[in-house]
Amino acid sequence: MKFSLSWLKTYLDTDATIDEIVAKLNAIGLEVDTVENPADRLAPFTVAEVLAAEKHPDADKLKVCRVSDGTNEMQIVCGAPNARTGIKVVLGQPGDYVPGIDVTLKKATIRGVESNGMMCSYRELELGDDHDGIIELEDDAVVGSSFVEHAKLDDPVVDIEITPNRQDCLGVYGIARDLATAGLGTLKPVAEARVEGSFDSDVSVSIDDALVENGACSVFFGRKFTGVENGESPKWLQDRLTSIGLRPISTLVDITNFITHDLGRPLHVYDAKKLSGNIRVRVAEAGETFLALDDKEYTTAGGETMIADDAGVLGFGGIIGGDASGCQLDTTEVVLECALFDRIKTAESGRKHGINSDARYRFERGVDSLFAQQGFEIASQMILDLCGGTPSHGFKAGAVPAWDKTVSFRPERVRTLGGLDLPADECVRILESLGFEVSGDAPFVVNVPSWRVDIDGEADLVEEVLRIHGYDDIPSVQLPVIDHKAGLTLSPRQKRSRAVKRQLASAGLYEVMTWSFMRRDHAALFGGGDDALVVDNPISSELDCMRPSILPNLMQAAQRNKDRGLDGIALFEVGPVYADDSEKGQSLVAAGLRAGMNGARHWAAKQAAVDVFDAKRDAIAALAAAGAPVANLQVFAEAPDWFHPGRSGTLRLGPKNILASFGELHPAVLKGMDVDGPMVGFEVNLDAIPSRAKKSATKGALEMSNLQSVERDFAFLIDRNVPVANLVRAAKGADKAHIVDVQVFDVYEGQGVPEGQRSIAISAMLEPKAETFSDKQIEEISTKICAAAEKAVGAILRS
């Protein structure tokens, strides 16, 4: 919402400076976006006179002008067709900045003739679109005077962001009312107007019952004028409109635009001669088309509130009028419309057709219903004043809806809700100044004015009082201390997430955060891409589907790093993945990815490419950090399809509960995503980890034997396809009382080992219970291990 200071002052009697006004606007919730004063950028330009204009010796379209600024004469080469002797012009001299063309003037030689400045057009000074020639000032303009003073341009323009609730401030008058209440001046009343018609209009209006009943268009005031003289509007009106960036069109149209911005009251004018029959407000059918005033053709979807005549569409009610019935400079008969359209319906239709008009903007925020008739009369009077003609009696369809809204108000709520102790009479003063009627004793009965459609209840009145008084006086108060048990701030899930992040970062992975959405075809590679998870209005086709997995994002991030020349990439993310669009379909996953070599080349360490076991190690570390019982995990050599089938696995608690998967990414998936492998990754489902029932902080007693433990090594031959885990499990289970740990320390196949077999060396840690092992006892346990290994996996002890 833009307005100029001079415009504001038509309603606000104030001595306040622009800075004071801006500060107050911000303080009362009318946030100032920009303040611009044309005088600032046009200060150097002066009024000058063309003393002589002669054709340029070497150019047909150029003229060599002798120009006087009152003190000096200078020669200027000018290309404007209207440059001629005797006219008063706007002069810029070398060193002056011309904003419209972004040029700082300097002396120049144009086709061999010296030129010492520029006579400017409106467009060059950013005062309008006119660029047909240079500005011709009035004859009485004083040569040598400041152009800014002459044109009264010293008038700052303020642009404020009006929050959606403050429709009343979408007119200059409403802003003045707020400022006056906040102590910045006195509000001047809106002019009264009452136009007496002299004939009955031959055009009438009707509103279809359905639209009256559902409030889509509750009332339509109309009046016909004959014998009007349209043409260009007077300069003061043009200046008002151009000051806020609107283009003057014709007097009739300018009047409607002016009142829209002056009083927040949208209007429309039809060229009566172009109407066919009567005006009817009806529901649009699907497929009706019309060319609107924005030069675009619209086809109705059906259901819009439509203004029509016998011949067809006149426009979308409350949004935009049609071109065919629009007023032209030569219009002589006009019908004025002042109607009330429903907020929701207007918003819906406007959004559907992508029309952002000043009328829609106001109607969808709720135009003052009780002001409809006064606005209508003000507009009528203005047409008569500026265009002459003869007015008809007003005609009308529907009725202004009743407005009777009261809110009960306890002034102490300003303290108990707003935290500020303010006397009741000050609260009442503020409300009354804003147009509320306060009656009775506390709790007061407050009548809400019809322009404050946003006021809903007592809290709104507290806000009105507070914002006008100012929030600065509200004292800071600490919340009372409450009984809050330590450690309960975070949920178990949040604690897991934290622990896993810290663990993975310590293990050398870098935490990233990536989009929750990704390309649908990439999602499909990871088991996703369902219709239910496709974003209907994605910001790009690269981000059109909720992710089923974090891995693809990590792969792409890794590739971007590779493309930058980095190696040894290790990334992780803890975040959501989506199986469906329900709340339960979202789960918290920790995923990590490694690519390239493990570590940089180093004199003291052998560099190796990352492999599946790195991913497995990361997954187990993450699970351990999350509190999963890692000792009980079972490793299955089956993993989701996006992993290499022979180099991947899952970690489970029992056969059903899959906590994690890991592996080398499938070459086809790498190719499908256009990334370079090999890459290895893991995914841990943090929500699948069973929560531990923590009963007490104590860890239980520690039992430590003083007896000497014994380590025994075994080398077994097993079939190549037998999982080593089975051998280890068998060995561990051979004598649970004494075997406390079994480690694999060598895996070998090749020379010396029969084809199709592997040699697995394990070391068993034996711990005596009652007394130190005898050789015989050790021998017995060893025999048990060999027997168990043979029984379970057909292992043969190598001799």
Next chain:
Amino acid sequence: MQDQIDSLKADISAQIEAADSMNALEDVRVGALGKKGSVSGLMKGLGGMSPDERKVMGPALNGLKTDVADAIAARKTVLEAAELEKRLAEERVDVTLPVVEHPAGSIHPNSQVMDEIAEIFASLGFDVAEGPDIESDFNNFTALNIPEEHPARQDHDTFYLKPDADGNRKVLRTHTSPVQIRTMMSKEPPIRIIAPGRTYRSDSDATHTPMFHQVEGLVIDKDTHLGHLKGTLEAFLKAFFEVDAVTLRLRPSYFPFTEPSMEVDVQCSFEGGSVKIGDGNDWLEILGSGMVNPRVLENCNLDPTIYQGFAFGCGIDRLAMLKYGMNDLRAFFDGDLRWLRHYGFRALDLPTLAGGLSR
């Protein structure tokens, strides 16, 4: 005889002195004290001596033996020391060589900031609540007093999922405020929560990304008012930015779910291209807040004549940018290792109130 002993002693002493290795010294020892050694040979002669001779020669020979043994031991110490010296010299390495460093990853600044925020609000008695990213229209809008076709909805640039069979579209939550609704629907007041999480809006430039992070705050009880909101935000911002004091400016604004509503600015300075929170002549808009709208309480089945409270919402990424000096939000989500190394935090940099929030 004594002469012989003296001569032998001198002889052996010379040999010991001459021995330049442990092996050579051992040869000397065997040559002197071994079974067939020179000293042992003389000792054997004791048996054939008269008791008187033995009385004299016995101690003399034993003295010789002891002297020789001592000399050998002394020489051995010297030789060992020399040998050790030599070995140590040989074992010298170039300690300026670089080591294989322990692997070091990093924690994303957003995670760090979320941990910081949780830490501060834990001390104020808040819990951390959560909600899903894919929300119902009701929780994201309607319950928050933003009905269909409300102009405020248009400000949200909402992402929608494809409509289901009934034509309903789920939304990607545009703010963390739906967690307010979920909390109030499921928990009796008093309520004190913060709700950090991912939020989504169709927007993209240096300070806007289609996904970003917010933290919501909600306090509901019977007598919490705007002064408490101001006090809480001051306490939070002071702790977060680790300054002695902050000055807040509340500007009236509008959010459908709060009434009264306000934007909160914090006093700051923009000197030398970086923001300094706490003092200065400028103001920085930092969050939106207000008293929970009675309509929202009603929508959550809480009686607004009994309960009231405040809510606020703040960009986590924005807080991180302000505190740690990043200027492009897009980099937060790019996964560039160079950025992560520079702006990330060590795994052990756990923010605590006792130990400080930032390093």
